Amino acid sequence: MASFRYKAVAPSGEVLQGQMDAESIDDVIARLQDQGNLPLEAVAAEGAGGVGLGSLFRPTGVSQLEVGQFTQQLATLLGAGLPLDRSLQVQMELGEKERFRRMVQRIRDEVRGGTSLSEALDRQHGVFSRLYINMVRAGELGGTLDQTLARLAEYMERSKELKSSIVSAMIYPIILLVLAGFALVFLLLFVIPRFTPIFEELGGELPLLTQIVLGMANAVRYGWWVMLLGAVGAAYYMRNQFAHPVSRLRWDERLLKLKGIGDLIAKVDTARLARTTGTLLKNGVPLLASLSIARNVLTNTVLSKGVDEASKEVKTGGSLAHALSDEKQFPRLALQMISVGEETGQLDNMLLKVADTYDKEVRTAIDRLMAAFVPVVTIILAGFISMIVLSMVMAIMSMNELFG
Numbered sequence: 222m223a224s225f226r227y228k229a230v231a232p233s234g235e236v237l238q239g240q241m242d243a244e245s246i247d248d249v250i251a252r253l254q255d256q257g258n259l260p261l262e263a264v265a266a267e268g269a270g271g272v273g274l275g276s277l278f279r280p281t282g283v284s285q286l287e288v289g290q291f292t293q294q295l296a297t298l299l300g301a302g303l304p305l306d307r308s309l310q311v312q313m314e315l316g317e318k319e320r321f322r323r324m325v326q327r328i329r330d331e332v333r334g335g336t337s338l339s340e341a342l343d344r345q346h347g348v349f350s351r352l353y354i355n356m357v358r359a360g361e362l363g364g365t366l367d368q369t370l371a372r373l374a375e376y377m378e379r380s381k382e383l384k385s386s387i388v389s390a391m392i393y394p395i396i397l398l399v400l401a402g403f404a405l406v407f408l409l410l411f412v413i414p415r416f417t418p419i420f421e422e423l424g425g426e427l428p429l430l431t432q433i434v435l436g437m438a439n440a441v442r443y444g445w446w447v448m449l450l451g452a453v454g455a456a457y458y459m460r461n462q463f464a465h466p467v468s469r470l471r472w473d474e475r476l477l478k479l480k481g482i483g484d485l486i487a488k489v490d491t492a493r494l495a496r497t498t499g500t501l502l503k504n505g506v507p508l509l510a511s512l513s514i515a516r517n518v519l520t521n522t523v524l525s526k527g528v529d530e531a532s533k534e535v536k537t538g539g540s541l542a543h544a545l546s547d548e549k550q551f552p553r554l555a556l557q558m559i560s561v562g563e564e565t566g567q568l569d570n571m572l573l574k575v576a577d578t579y580d581k582e583v584r585t586a587i588d589r590l591m592a593a594f595v596p597v598v599t600i601i602l603a604g605f606i607s608m609i610v611l612s613m614v615m616a617i618m619s620m621n622e623l624f625g
Contacts, residue, residue, distance in 0.1 A: 225249045225265055229258040247344060259510050260351060283348050287321050289377045296370035305366075306333050324348065337361055352497065352514055359504040369504050376500045383492060383580050390587040394594055401602040406441060408609050413438040416613060420620070427616050434612040466522070473523045477550065485586050490519045491555050492579035494528065499572030508568075509536060524550055541568070555579065 227249055229237045237258060243249045249263045291312060298308035309329035316322040324345055331341040339358035342349045353373065360369025417435060420427060427435070441448075462468040477483040497518050501511035509532055516528040527548035534544035542560035545551050555575050562571025 223265060225263055227253060227260065227263045229253045229260045231258055250343060259355060259506075259514075283321050283324055285377075285381075287316075287318070288348065289374060289381070291321075291325070292370050292377065293374040296367050296374055299367035299370065305338060338366070352501075352518075355506060355514065356501065356504045359501075359506050363505050365504075372500055372503055376496060379496060379576065379580065380493070383489070383583065386584050387489070387587060390584075390591050394591055394598065397595060397598055401598060404602065405605055408606070409438040409441045413609065413613075414442065416616070420616060426619075428612070428619055430608065431612040431616040431619075434609055470522050470526070473521045477521065477523055481586075481590060485583065485590065486521055487524065487550060487552060488579045488583050488586060490521050490524045491552055492576045492583060493518045493520075494524075495555065495559075495572040495579065496576035499569050499576060502569035502572065508541065512541075527551070552579070 223244070224240055224242050225246060226240050227238070231237055241249050241252065243252065246263045246265075250260045253260045253263075294312060294315065295308055298311055299305065303311070306329055309325055309332060313322050313325040313329060316325060328338070328341045328345065331344065332338055337358070339354050339361055342357060343354050356369055356373055357366070360366040363369075413434060417438075420431075420435075462472060476486055494515050497515035498508075498511045501514060502508065506514070512528055512532045512535070516525045516532075519525040519528065527545065527550050530548060531541065531544035534547065535541055540560065540563050542556050542563060545559070546556045555578075558571050558575050558578070559568070562568040565571075
């Protein structure tokens with residue numbers, strides 16, 4: 222037997238942590254489920270392997286795109302009235318990659334052997350997250366598996382769209398920064414050094430601006446290894462800072478206080494929290510358990526801690542909107558919409574509307590941020606190049622005056 226660490230949510234909403242001896246991670250998860258708990262994470266005690274919620278799907282041989290297509294197609298086939306095993310058979314035949322087909326075949330064989338779909342998915346070595354599996358399990362218990370899979374597919378698609386919009390908006394600024402960096406390095410390494418011997422041969426005192434530019438060129442040319450070591454050291458320091466919970470919390474607090482950036486982070490995480498919680502509630506998962514799962518999709522530890530504190534108030538009978546407002550980190554509009562959802566008994570639907578609203582706001586905010594960022598970078602680059610050109614012109618003019 223091996224020793225495993227686990228995290229789970231009790232029926233009361235309390236997060237349980239502990240260590241258990243078992244044959245495998247599957248045995249740990251099965252025992253936790255038999256006790257009425259909702260497993261969140263199970264890892265080997267030494268930290269190797271495991272099943273967690275760090276992302277919706279772990280990098281295995283099956284891509285997130287394939288799992289998304291699998292979910293959507295399976296929902297469609299079940300909605301059309303096909304039995305589950307037949308739907309899985311069709312999915313296996315539709316698969317383009319051998320690894321994907323083998324995975325679906327394993328799931329089909331286990332389902333035909335009497336295993337539930339959620340258990341069969343759970344045995345696929347971390348391809349499907351705890352969030353995914355728990356939603357499927359809730360759909361099976363409620364007899365709405367096709368609807369659950371359709372909601373899962375929509376959840377995955379919306380999450381993918383939000384991530385894609387952020388990545389797409391960042392591509393052009395990153396390319397611009399890289400090109401600007403290469404242009405400056407090229408000027409400092411290959412253009413400026415050609416003038417240095419000429420100035421030294423002619424003698425005379427160079428203008429201050431020219432001396433500054435020549436100093437920058439020498440620093441890049443002869444001190445590049447110091448800069449490289451400094452960059453590596455800074456990266457190592459930041460990595461350690463973000464790996465330490467207390468330091469990570471301090472950095473996340475600072476990020477939230479940055480004008481523009483902090484609002485964007487809060488909106489992104491609010492959209493993730495609302496969509497995950499709303500989707501879980503739609504599938505019959507209790508609110509406290511939904512919050513315990515949803516907090517794992519947040520990227521900012523301050524907001525994640527805020528959800529933890531809010532869960533404690535909800536556990537004692539408080540409203541979710543009031544509990545989140547106490548943390549003073551979440552957008553006011555989202556809190557107002559959640560409050561309306563609680564008053565009308567439509568919290569799940571309102572949370573999904575909150576997610577849609579903030580998905581749009583995130584896209585708008587990113588577009589505005591990039592619209593301001595690109596001209597600023599262009600102006601700074603133009604300023605550096607103008608400074609370099611001007612320094613050379615001033616040096617040449619001073620030489621002409623000296624020998625004119």
